[in-house]
Amino acid sequence: MAGLTLKGVRKAYGTIAVIHGVDLAIADGEFIVFVGPSGCGKSTLLRIIAGLEDVTDGEIAIDGLDVTRVPASDRGLAMVFQSYALYPHMTVYKNMAFALENMGLAHTETDGRVRRAAKMLRLTEYLERKPKALSGGQRQRVAIGRAIVRDPKIFLLDEPLSNLDAELRVATRKELAALHAEIGGTMIYVTHDQVEAMTMAHRIVVLRGGRIEQVGTPLDLYNRPDNLFVAGFIGSPRMNLLPVQVISPGLVRVGETGEPIKVTTGSLAVGASATLGVRPEHIALADGAADLTLTIDLVEQLGGDTYFYASAPGLPQITVRQNGQALRGRGETLPVRFEPAHLHLFDAQGAAVRPGR
Structure with missing residues (x-):
């Protein structure tokens, strides 16, 4: 060989x-x-x-x-x-x-x-x-x-x-x-x-x-x-890619109604537009305070997993994956929070934002 x-x-x-x-x-x-x-x-x-x-x-x-x-x-x-x-x-x-x-x-x-x-x-x-x-x-x-x-x-x-x-x-x-x-x-x-x-x-x-x-x-x-x-491209279902704005170093806001979210913003200036990436399995259902409140458009029950396809004003449709059988229906609200250790930020040119850059 x-x-x-x-x-x-x-x-x-x-x-x-x-x-x-x-x-x-x-x-x-x-x-x-x-x-x-x-x-x-x-x-x-x-x-x-x-x-x-x-x-x-x-x-x-x-x-x-x-x-x-x-x-x-x-x-x-x-x-x-x-x-x-x-x-x-x-x-x-x-x-x-x-x-x-x-x-x-x-x-x-x-x-x-x-x-x-x-x-x-x-x-x-x-x-x-x-x-x-x-x-x-x-x-x-x-x-x-x-x-x-x-x-x-x-x-x-x-x-x-x-x-x-x-x-x-x-x-x-x-x-x-x-x-x-x-x-x-x-x-x-x-x-x-x-x-x-x-x-x-x-x-x-x-x-x-x-x-x-x-x-x-x-x-x-x-x-x-x-x-x-x-x-x-990598990952199925694909990563959720959401437009955000940097509101202060280390904080971004998703869409019009989202709460401030902690993420590495590197050298991005306050006010800069960026894209937040989060995979479906890294979005949790919120018991208390939510990062974002969605409305369910479609539910797929696969037995071992449940997929919610949900929307919020000004955002593309968001896919949420939950283990097991989560019994919620179309039209219900879905308060969610993003797992901070698994967030990705991309600048206006599409490059990943890493610590120190």
């Missing part, structure tokens, strides 16, 4: 730039997830790493060796695409062995690799079946097995679960995480689904408009987003 380094990687199609000077270091054995909205450049960046797209500028190195101009076939990588791309006339065994046979590998070595991968992916009993006789999840495992047998330096996976139904996505997601733990390979995984990113990654790379917004562990990004985009 191998590590990967990107330095100043840019990609443009004519005058249209789509990747803007990406710098990234991935350690040997890491499971990295590229996440972001459609059109953010995550699949393009993966294809650049694979050698399927040429870079306009910058450098790509695998284990310290510059491969920027090395053809895809010579980089020692294996890619799993969104579509399974299996040969329909070949058995599972033949699909997995095909690339090895083309490489001229001895039959005994080919057979050993295929059967090891099949055992790992629980495909042994399906080796003589053709793809049409497999479920969607089994076909995706064959596609992954076809990559494993090549013993690549790095696995590249481009939204491999997007064609599966919700239940199968969850099951296959677990299988991929277990597979990584077993083989210990470097994996780079592309998805637009931030739940997949949160549950699978060692580190997440959040992309927007061809630029990296933040890189960190799932909990780093969840607990300390660097900007409004990351704060709103």
Whole structure:
């Protein structure tokens, strides 16, 4: 397996730039997830790493060796695409062995690799079946097995679960995480689904408009987003983002009727506009004094959790998550308080306000 380094990687199609000077270091054995909205450049960046797209500028190195101009076939990588791309006339065994046979590998070595991968992916009993006789999840495992047998330096996976139904996505997601733990390979995984990113990654790379917004562990990004985009993108349901005004150092007011709320205001001046971020689980129902009084628009009872979608004058709709079954209905008032240890403040440019800045 191998590590990967990107330095100043840019990609443009004519005058249209789509990747803007990406710098990234991935350690040997890491499971990295590229996440972001459609059109953010995550699949393009993966294809650049694979050698399927040429870079306009910058450098790509695998284990310290510059491969920027090395053809895809010579980089020692294996890619799993969104579509399974299996040969329909070949058995599972033949699909997995095909690339090895083309490489001229001895039959005994080919057979050993295929059967090891099949055992790992629980495909042994399906080796003589053709793809049409497999479920969607089994076909995706064959596609992954076809990559494993090549013993690549790095696995590249481009939204491999997007064609599966919700239940199968969850099951296959677990299988991929277990597979990584077993083989210990470097994996780079592309998805637009931030739940997949949160549950699978060692580190997440959040992309927007061809630029990296933040890189960190799932909990780093969840607990300390660097900007409004990351704060709103990571987490499900998304973070509540509320307009506030600084009324004195360390105090802000939410909307027209809210009480003063303590939060780090850094160097923001009194009177400055900002955005307060608070996750649904960090809003508590107030027994006494409330930071804000909301009106319930909708209640979702999920058994183990209750979600309130509520509003207040001049504010976007606010999501409140409560453990258990909180029996309140549409139109009722909902006095709430914000947990001070879990508040985030962002300045007018969207950057996180930290102590001392």
